[in-house]
Amino acid sequence: MFPKGTKRKFSDGEEIPDENPADIKVMSSYNLQRQSLLDMSLIKLQLCHMLVEPNLCRSVLIANTVRQIQEEMTQDGSWTIMAEALNSNQSPSDRLVATEILCRPSPKDQDEEKPFSDISYEGCDSVSCHSEEVVDDSLCEPSSEAPTYLPSSIGTWDKEDQKENSEEESEEDSKPEEQVFGTFEIKNPTATPDPALDELFSDVDTSYYDLDTMLTGMQSSPKMGPYDLLDSLSSHSPSSISSNSGCRPDLNELDHIMEIIVGS
Amino acid sequence: MGEDIDTRKINHSFLRDHNYVTEADIISTVEFNQTGELLATGDKGGRVVIFQREPESKNEPHCQGEYNVYSTFQSHEPEFDYLKSLEIEEKINKIRWLPQHNAAHFLLSTNDKTIKLWKVSERDKRPEGYNLKDEEGRLKGLSTVTSLQVPVLMPVDLMVEVSPRRIFANAHTYHVNSISVNSDCETYMSADDLRINLWHLGITDRSFNIVDIKPANMEELTEVITAAEFHPDHCNLFVYSSSKGTLRLCDMRASALCDQHSKLFEEPEDPSNRSFFSEIISSISDVKFSHSGRYLLTRDYLTANVWDLNMENKPIETYQVHDYLRSKLCSLYENDCIFDKFECAWNGTDSVIMTGAYNNFFRMFDRNTKRDVTLEASRESSKPRAVLKPRRVCTGGKRRKDDISVDSLDFTKKILHTAWHPAENIIAIAATNNLYIFQDKVNSEMH
Numbered sequence: 001m002f003p004k005g006t007k008r009k010f011s012d013g014e015e016i017p018d019e020n021p022a023d024i025k026v027m028s029s030y031n032l033q034r035q036s037l038l039d040m041s042l043i044k045l046q047l048c049h050m051l052v053e054p055n056l057c058r059s060v061l062i063a064n065t066v067r068q069i070q071e072e073m074t075q076d077g078s079w080t081i082m083a084e085a086l087n088s089n090q091s092p093s094d095r096l097v098a099t100e101i102l103c104r105p106s107p108k109d110q111d112e113e114k115p116f117s118d119i120s121y122e123g124c125d126s127v128s129c130h131s132e133e134v135v136d137d138s139l140c141e142p143s144s145e146a147p148t149y150l151p152s153s154i155g156t157w158d159k160e161d162q163k164e165n166s167e168e169e170s171e172e173d174s175k176p177e178e179q180v181f182g183t184f185e186i187k188n189p190t191a192t193p194d195p196a197l198d199e200l201f202s203d204v205d206t207s208y209y210d211l212d213t214m215l216t217g218m219q220s221s222p223k224m225g226p227y228d229l230l231d232s233l234s235s236h237s238p239s240s241i242s243s244n245s246g247c248r249p250d251l252n253e254l255d256h257i258m259e260i261i262v263g264s
Numbered sequence: 265m266g267e268d269i270d271t272r273k274i275n276h277s278f279l280r281d282h283n284y285v286t287e288a289d290i291i292s293t294v295e296f297n298q299t300g301e302l303l304a305t306g307d308k309g310g311r312v313v314i315f316q317r318e319p320e321s322k323n324e325p326h327c328q329g330e331y332n333v334y335s336t337f338q339s340h341e342p343e344f345d346y347l348k349s350l351e352i353e354e355k356i357n358k359i360r361w362l363p364q365h366n367a368a369h370f371l372l373s374t375n376d377k378t379i380k381l382w383k384v385s386e387r388d389k390r391p392e393g394y395n396l397k398d399e400e401g402r403l404k405g406l407s408t409v410t411s412l413q414v415p416v417l418m419p420v421d422l423m424v425e426v427s428p429r430r431i432f433a434n435a436h437t438y439h440v441n442s443i444s445v446n447s448d449c450e451t452y453m454s455a456d457d458l459r460i461n462l463w464h465l466g467i468t469d470r471s472f473n474i475v476d477i478k479p480a481n482m483e484e485l486t487e488v489i490t491a492a493e494f495h496p497d498h499c500n501l502f503v504y505s506s507s508k509g510t511l512r513l514c515d516m517r518a519s520a521l522c523d524q525h526s527k528l529f530e531e532p533e534d535p536s537n538r539s540f541f542s543e544i545i546s547s548i549s550d551v552k553f554s555h556s557g558r559y560l561l562t563r564d565y566l567t568a569n570v571w572d573l574n575m576e577n578k579p580i581e582t583y584q585v586h587d588y589l590r591s592k593l594c595s596l597y598e599n600d601c602i603f604d605k606f607e608c609a610w611n612g613t614d615s616v617i618m619t620g621a622y623n624n625f626f627r628m629f630d631r632n633t634k635r636d637v638t639l640e641a642s643r644e645s646s647k648p649r650a651v652l653k654p655r656r657v658c659t660g661g662k663r664r665k666d667d668i669s670v671d672s673l674d675f676t677k678k679i680l681h682t683a684w685h686p687a688e689n690i691i692a693i694a695a696t697n698n699l700y701i702f703q704d705k706v707n708s709e710m711h
Contacts, residue, residue, distance in 0.1 A: 033594075034540075037540055037594070037597075040597070040598060044600075052350060052351050052352075052353055053348070053350050053376075053439070055439070055603070056438055056439065056457040056458075056488055057457060057488045057490060057507050057547070057603070058600075058603045060485060060486060060487070060488050060507060061507055061543065061544045061547060061603065063486075064486055064543055065540055065541070065543070065544065067486075068540060068543070069540060
């Protein structure tokens with residue numbers, strides 16, 4: 001079990017076998033960049049303007065990028081590694097909390113119409129909720145499930161087409177509070193009385209995310225929405241790809257694990 | 265190419281306060297009418313400003329052909345969709361002029377959801393000398409009328425009246441990105457992210473859906489419509505572009521719903537240039553038929569392409585607009601600039617194409633000579649009647665004086681909207697909240 005929040009060291013020279021040290025470094029860098037890109041894309045999809053409908057073209061392009069990254073990660077096996085790592089390295093209580101907060105009961109229950117009710121704020125929150133949940137689920141499940149992913153942000157557009165689905169509305173009326181509450185929990189981790197959740201966040205070492213000198217490029221302040229959690233996890237900033245990673249602390253753990261696996 | 269500028273007059277009349285930019289003043293569309301006499305601009309605040317070209321006078325040859333404000337009106341207001349609890353922006357996405365048939369001018373303006381037809385007419389005469397009304401308009405007593413007179417038309421100060429004639433609403437679930445008037449002058453189309461509707465200019469309560477790419481399951485959505493235009497001569501043909509970099513030519517004679525394209529224009533991807541951003545930068549932001557109707561001009565993030573309608577597998581010409589950004593794509597993705605939608609334009613003879621870039625630069629490419637130029641639209645770098653100086657972006661290597669390095673480009677200063685006069689070498693450039701009009705006095709005839 002890897003202790004939470006321990007600063008990861010990026011490939012100590014001595015530990016790498018001699019055959020392909022350069023290759024592994026390059027690959028790690030690529031994986032890191034790819035992971036950052038994935039995180040950045042997920043954040044972009046989550047952030048939505050509460051007042052105006054998000055740009056559908058932009059959402060579709062970002063979603064396609066995420067899908068592409070995911071497919072590549074599935075092909076080179078990193079996706080299943082991530083999934084397994086998540087499974088094996090989280091204590092049951094942590095998982096339970098995360099699932100409760102982030103996930104809807106079951107992704108399979110959801111039709112196209114279901115998550116996307118007519119209540120706008122709910123629509124936005126369902127975006128963040130849904131995409132996080134799908135990430136969670138896709139990480140848990142084997143990679144074949146993974147491709148059905150994402151466009152909950154696109155799904156919010158579908159509201160107008162479901163005027164006829166009045167029966168769904170009563171269900172969804174009961175959900176919003178839960179979901180809104182759910183996302184607010186993510187935003188304000190300190191507010192929750194849940195000890196497991198506190199434990200999950202309290203030991204995150206933000207110094208891990210300090211710039212790695214190997215990566216070069218621009219560092220710019222990312223546009224962030226009102227997500228306190230992401231602030232508390234601090235910036236994960238390879239300089240050319242500046243992003244606040246750690247949509248969820250689980251992904252940080254996975255990065256850690258991936259680095260170990262890829263680096264060794 | 266040497267260019268004279270008469271921008272001062274326009275800038276001062278159009279600009280509100282050049283110390284700060286109010287969001288509402290950001291110009292969102294620019295369009296000349298078919299003769300070039302009128303130039304319409306739409307802004308983020310829902311206003312339309314029409315400029316008119318002054319007729320050339322022999323007395324002051326320097327003032328010939330300047331554009332002055334002709335009319336200003338509020339086209340769209342912000343709305344609130346109560347069902348979705350979302351605001352509908354009043355920003356004018358597109359303006360298209362109708363061909364002129366009588367003394368009045370007509371234009372279509374659209375925001376995200378509603379298209380409006382406006383009539384712009386002049387009143388410069390007033391009838392005077394009524395028999396039954398006095399000068400204040402009060403009815404005269406019949407007993408006071410002793411003789412009859414024929415009312416005469418007396419000149420008055422010119423008044424430009426703008427009135428909405430049609431409102432085409434409630435036909436689009438998604439955001440309208442394009443409108444295009446058909447060459448039949450009776451119909452027009454409006455395109456949103458997933459659907460294209462065909463309207464009759466006289467009928468507002470119904471429209472025909474001619475393209476629908478919405479998947480049954482929205483989670484399978486991977487492609488959206490980004491622009492659409494009718495062929496300039498063939499009223500049955502239109503083209504639409506997608507976020508995946510494809511162009512589809514459709515023939516309305518083939519079927520009522522043109523989901524099946526007649527031609528598909530797509531350039532195969534270059535495997536050596538492939539990255540996670542390949543798809544995003546291939547997304548076509550604008551498509552324009554040439555005046556001849558033979559060619560198509562498209563703009564994606566880094567290039568402008570000319571396609572021959574007879575060749576579908578690749579463009580006949582590719583122009584690099586700002587290839588130096590290729591190594592910066594990740595940063596541009598992060599700050600969302602990679603999603604900027606640049607427009608493109610043909611000159612009147614289809615020999616030169618123009619498009620905007622960052623740092624208030626815009627580029628022109630001469631298709632015949634293969635020469636290109638980068639120019640800047642800014643008050644600092646241009647004085648009235650001065651010739652625009654070509655600019656250069658250096659990418660490392662040898663740096664000349666006045667070169668701008670890639671890292672010092674201002675990505676907030678983007679030229680998304682440009683327009684070219686249909687007959688002369690006059691261009692209109694929208695730089696955030698400023699409108700620049702450049703004229704080529706030396707070569708006013710087009711080649």
